[in-house]
Amino acid sequence: MIRVCPLSELTPGEGRRVDADPPIAVFKTDDGEVFAIDDTCTHQDASLADGWLEGCAVECPLHASRFDLRTGEVDQPPAKKPVRTHKVDVVDGDIVVEPSP
Secondary structure (H helix, E strand, C coil), rough: EEEEEHHHHHCCCEEEEEECCCCEEEEEECCCEEEEEECCCCCCCCCCHEEEEEEEEEECCCCCCCCCCCCCEEEECCCCCCCCCCEEEECCEEEEECCCC
C-alpha cells in the first residue's frame, strides 16, 4: 500500500503523480471520487497526471489520447492499449493506493 496524501490536499479535477515502479497517477473527480491508474500514456511517454480531467476520463497532455479512470480503457486514440487501474481507499483521511500486479 502506498500513502499518497490527505484527501483534502487533492483538488477536484486535478491529478497527482506518485513515484512508484511504474509511476501511478491519482485523480479526484469533481464528484469527489478518487481513482488511480498508471501514470504513463501507452501511446508515448507522457505523464497522465499532467492531463485534463473531464468526468471519469483523463486526456493525455501530449497527443490527446483519453483513458477511462474506472477501467483504464482507451476512450480516444491515438493510444490503442489501456493503462492499468489500481485500488484506491481512503484510510483515516489519507488516500492509499494498492498497486495492481
